[in-house]
Amino acid sequence: MAKAKLTDLKNAIKSKKLIIGTEMTIKNLKLGKLAAVYLSKNCAENIKKDIQYYAKLAKVEVIQLPYANDELGVVCKKPFSISVLSLKQ
Secondary structure: OOOOOOHHHHHHHOOOOEEEHHHHHHHHHOOEEEOOOOOOOOOOOOHHHHHHHHHHHHHHHEEEOOOOOHHHHOOOOOOOOOEEEEEEE
């Protein structure tokens, strides 16, 4: 898994191609519509394994962020914790 910088994440947020949440990310991975997947550092292990499995099938890069899910919510300007983000193609 690759490491991401805060600037990379902020650019992804500005691009308006960001998908928030595990279910929508897995759905779009299955459809082959994603360019990258971002995981928080404290993402649940079972979710991480599912995402990595589908990302491997879809040949999509999974990027481990150095932020906890509550910090990721603040970075994305949302009032809730975020464990999984993905970037549309």
